[in-house]
Amino acid sequence: MGAVVGLVAVLVTIAAVLAAAGHAGYLALLTSAAKKRAGGQPAVEFARKRFPVAGVGLAVSLLALLISSGTSSIGWEVFAILLGGGSGIGSVKALQSTQARFRGGQF
Template sequence: MINLIAVIIAIASVLAALGHAGYLAMLGSAAGKRAGGAPVAQYVRSRWAIAGGTTAASLLAWLLTSGGTVSDVFAIIIAVGSGAVATKALQSTQAKYRSGG
């Protein structure tokens, strides 16, 4: 039972981290195509370390779910942490560059 919980949390963490990385990729692409987009592109480049780190940590957590109960507990801890960081980073980036509509 704990393995199923760990797997679900790890997958959610991977999705959050990939969502952040995807948003950065779209934002960087749009900034590269616009005149005056250099500050946004520079901001995106500075955020890639966070996106890469949270993606790597969440993938590690998913990998840990293939072990026993102890590794499932570690996987849950790592996945929750990396998912929370990725979600917070995505929210702060969206808040910074959200255009009204």
């Protein structure tokens, strides 16, 4: 039972790290592209405001990965699943809201 929970914890936290890194990477690409275009300053400012959100999401998901890979206690692994799942879902929602803002033609 403990091995299954441990495997689920590692998989959930790896997915959370990938989601958070994807959000941070998208913001970095957005900033880079906006700096090269005339009139891209509002997009750069928006991305700079969102970087702390992406950084916190990445830090929390990395903490969850560290907890899940370093313990064999089911309680800690469940905590890592909840922590990683929450940060992964939050990162995906933040990425979707960022993409929706720029797809809608607001900039």
